[in-house]
Amino acid sequence: xxxxxxxxxxxxxxxxxxxxxxxxxxxxxxxxxxxxxxxxxxxxxxxxxxxxxxxxxxxxxxxxxxxxxxxxxxxxxxxxxxxxxxxxxxxxxxxxxxxxxxxxxxxxxxxxxxxxxxxxxxxxxxxxxxxxxxxxxxxxxxxxxxxxxxxxxxxxxxxxxxxxxxxxx
Amino acid sequence: xxxxxxxxxxxxxxxxxxxxxxxxxxxxxxxxxxxxxxxxxxxxxxxxxxxxxxxxxxxxxxxxxxxxxxxxxxxxxxxxxxxxxxxxxxxxxxxxxxxxxxxxxxxxxxxxxxxxxxxxxxxxxxxxxxxxxxxxxxxxxxxxxxxxxxxxxxxxxxxxxxxxxxxxxxxxxxxxxxxxxxxxxxxxxxxxxxxxxxxxxxxxxxxxxxxxxxxxxxxxxxxxxxxxxxxxxxxxxxxxxxxxxxxxxxxxxxxxxxxxxxxxxxxxxxxxxxxxxxxxxxxxxxxxxxxxxxxxxxxxxxxxxxxxxxxxxxxxxxxxxxxxxxxxxxxxxxxxxxxxxxxxxxxxxxxxxxxxxxxxxxxxxxxxxxxxxxxxxxxxxxxxxxxxxxxxxxxxxxxxxxxxxxxxxxxxxxxxxxxxxxxxxxxxxxxxxxx
Numbered sequence: 001x002x003x004x005x006x007x008x009x010x011x012x013x014x015x016x017x018x019x020x021x022x023x024x025x026x027x028x029x030x031x032x033x034x035x036x037x038x039x040x041x042x043x044x045x046x047x048x049x050x051x052x053x054x055x056x057x058x059x060x061x062x063x064x065x066x067x068x069x070x071x072x073x074x075x076x077x078x079x080x081x082x083x084x085x086x087x088x089x090x091x092x093x094x095x096x097x098x099x100x101x102x103x104x105x106x107x108x109x110x111x112x113x114x115x116x117x118x119x120x121x122x123x124x125x126x127x128x129x130x131x132x133x134x135x136x137x138x139x140x141x142x143x144x145x146x147x148x149x150x151x152x153x154x155x156x157x158x159x160x161x162x163x164x165x166x167x168x169x
Numbered sequence: 170x171x172x173x174x175x176x177x178x179x180x181x182x183x184x185x186x187x188x189x190x191x192x193x194x195x196x197x198x199x200x201x202x203x204x205x206x207x208x209x210x211x212x213x214x215x216x217x218x219x220x221x222x223x224x225x226x227x228x229x230x231x232x233x234x235x236x237x238x239x240x241x242x243x244x245x246x247x248x249x250x251x252x253x254x255x256x257x258x259x260x261x262x263x264x265x266x267x268x269x270x271x272x273x274x275x276x277x278x279x280x281x282x283x284x285x286x287x288x289x290x291x292x293x294x295x296x297x298x299x300x301x302x303x304x305x306x307x308x309x310x311x312x313x314x315x316x317x318x319x320x321x322x323x324x325x326x327x328x329x330x331x332x333x334x335x336x337x338x339x340x341x342x343x344x345x346x347x348x349x350x351x352x353x354x355x356x357x358x359x360x361x362x363x364x365x366x367x368x369x370x371x372x373x374x375x376x377x378x379x380x381x382x383x384x385x386x387x388x389x390x391x392x393x394x395x396x397x398x399x400x401x402x403x404x405x406x407x408x409x410x411x412x413x414x415x416x417x418x419x420x421x422x423x424x425x426x427x428x429x430x431x432x433x434x435x436x437x438x439x440x441x442x443x444x445x446x447x448x449x450x451x452x453x454x455x456x457x458x459x460x461x462x463x464x465x466x467x468x469x470x471x472x473x474x475x476x477x478x479x480x481x482x483x484x485x486x487x488x489x490x491x492x493x494x495x496x497x498x499x500x501x502x503x504x505x506x507x508x509x510x511x512x513x514x515x516x517x518x519x520x521x522x523x524x525x526x527x528x529x530x531x532x533x534x535x536x537x538x539x540x541x542x543x544x545x546x547x548x549x550x551x552x553x554x555x556x557x558x559x560x561x562x563x564x565x566x567x568x569x570x571x572x573x574x575x576x577x578x579x580x581x582x583x584x585x586x587x588x589x590x591x592x593x594x595x596x597x598x599x600x601x602x603x604x
């Protein structure tokens with residue numbers, strides 16, 4: 001089946017807007033700007049890191065992380081207490097986003113990308129960790145602005161032993 | 170160098186070399202992990218014949234496999250020819266035989282060598298069956314030992330059975346499922362720092378300060394109020410098994426499932442409460458409804474973490490992995506298990522609200538053990554412990570009774586005279602197979 005990708009293309013303007021959103025989201029997460037990051041979320045935002053590389057049903061299998069909007073709010077409140085030892089101080093980190101593919105979806109976009117994130121676990125071991133995988137952002141236009149309705153992080157090493165992951169990946 | 174464990178672990182003081190010295194790690198492998206019983210898997214992980222999961226015993230590769238007759242066998246995962254791993258995926262199904270992909274040796278699920286290619290040229294195949302471990306199964310929890318001379322399984326588990334009973338009785342039909350997958354959390358610490366931390370009731374105000382401030386946690390009342398108001402307890406169940414009793418801190422039914430009384434229970438949860446009342450005699454049912462399944466440690470590597478199950482694997486003195494899964498219940502509505510699944514993600518693992526903080530604190534502890542040894546002080550509560558009506562040593566939740574339970578047993582096992590260790594699993598195992 002040859003799907004006609006062209007019929008699914010978004011305009012250059014849309015592409016630039018979506019790309020700018022992803023970069024901004026990445027920068028705010030890298031810099032531990034939790035409040036600003038939280039303004040990017042819709043009220044029904046869902047944040048998911050499956051525990052496997054294949055298909056998984058989060059209703060039936062354990063995830064590395066599966067937050068609804070209330071739980072991500074708690075996560076951010078915890079990070080902001082100043083005594084979340086696992087992120088006190090916040091890990092210095094930089095992530096690169098690339099291979100961005102955008103599909104129009106109902107009232108927004110489904111955006112697939114790849115990421116590479118270097119993190120220094122400054123709170124204890126001083127080890128440098130390389131996190132890598134692909135992302136699926138569900139973006140929705142709310143009152144004219146793009147918001148994030150879902151973020152799925154598919155780690156290459158999902159299912160393997162992983163160190164502390166208390167930051168926003 | 171011979172280490173004298175009865176000197177290194179004494180009166181609640183622990184020589185920090187037990188967490189960092191490679192010689193100690195070697196001794197632990199021989200005396201604890203190859204010398205005694207360890208938790209390996211749960212029956213529900215291998216429901217169909219031929220289903221298997223890979224598990225390490227100490228550092229060595231084993232598989233837990235479901236036999237055609239419904240039994241469970243724990244087999245070495247090393248080909249007896251040249252040692253190649255027989256099964257590489259961490260779980261799967263092998264049907265009736267296991268074939269080595271190096272030279273094609275074929276083993277039965279009972280471990281017997283069934284065939285080799287070009288057999289005319291092969292010599293001395295009579296002792297080439299796969300080593301088989303002894304297996305103990307208590308209510309679906311599978312333990313194994315590679316030591317034919319290890320004590321009886323019942324003697325090892327001792328009163329740990331009561332703790333497992335209280336875990337599985339969270340299900341109205343007395344059955345749990347550990348089949349939602351394991352998340353694996355890597356710590357750059359000795360495995361015993363995690364074992365210690367998991368049954369430590371003294372650290373919550375500090376390690377978990379951020380959670381106390383971020384949410385109205387059930388743990389706040391259970392563990393984070395003033396010393397004299399705390400009604401929760403530590404217990405030493407013998408054989409290295411221990412417990413934090415969090416129940417007295419709960420005010421409402423099923424608070425351990427997250428119901429604080431602030432909101433009305435959903436019908437499915439109310440129905441679950443009724444199921445427990447219908448299934449068990451009142452004392453058992455009401456204790457479960459109020460206290461929940463236990464927060465308990467079974468020596469040396471199983472942690473019954475309320476509605477979760479945890480075990481450890483280690484690679485050297487300074488690194489370990491803690492694996493966790495939700496303890497799903499048979500015979501209940503899906504809503505109850507979904508709840509347990511979400512609680513598991515909140516409490517355990519590298520992204521959770523609790524464990525990353527325990528992780529960095531214990532990693533800082535591990536780093537401090539470089540250099541000359543210090544004494545780790547686990548004496549809190551000595552002198553105010555009491556034997557309760559159930560014959561179990563009990564004390565205040567913040568007392569290090571649980572840690573001493575672990576260390577006293579560890580010392581007894583480690584200080585055993587040399588010569589009582591397990592044979593290498595490459596040695597003939599006819600005695601084991603005969604059992």
